[in-house]
Amino acid sequence: MAQARQPAFFTRYGVVDSPEGRTGVIILLLFPLLDRLQGGATRARRVARFLCETFVTDIDDCLREMGVGDLSVPKKVKRAAQALGERCLAYRRAAGAPEPTKALAHELATSIPGLEDDPRAAEALACYTLGLAADLDEVSPEALLSGPAALPQSVDLAKFAPRH
16 A cells, blocks of 8 residues: 555656545556465465455545445445456456557556556556566565565666656
8 A cells, every 4th residue: 555655656657646546556556466366376365365355445444534425335345346356357468468568558548547648657657567567476475475575675666757
């Protein structure tokens, strides 16, 4: 969550600083981790499920803190959970495409508010995401499951092309 709150996503890359934009960034950052975990052993898949449940709980909490009416919260939470699954599937397909950066940039431009009119920003975030996925591939399963300290820190959002 701390990574998703970096101001650069919103100021440098043009993601709209709204609940939808913030959710899009969270899903973007969850994708490589969930993809890696879901391809692992039983314990890793359990952790992936726990992360998805945590995401849903966090969305519920945020909506309630924002004052969204109790009757509409379950519908909005359901949409967010569906978005997580659908986007991760689309991002996985894009990452496996012959031109993964281009394919992922297209997916990001269609799913994250603010990127639809800025192909450079979408491509930069696609490179960032693919770099994070590559770093995660280098982490041993044991280290990956040991906690947040094991997550790679080498992918730096600032090194990708700024938005102009």
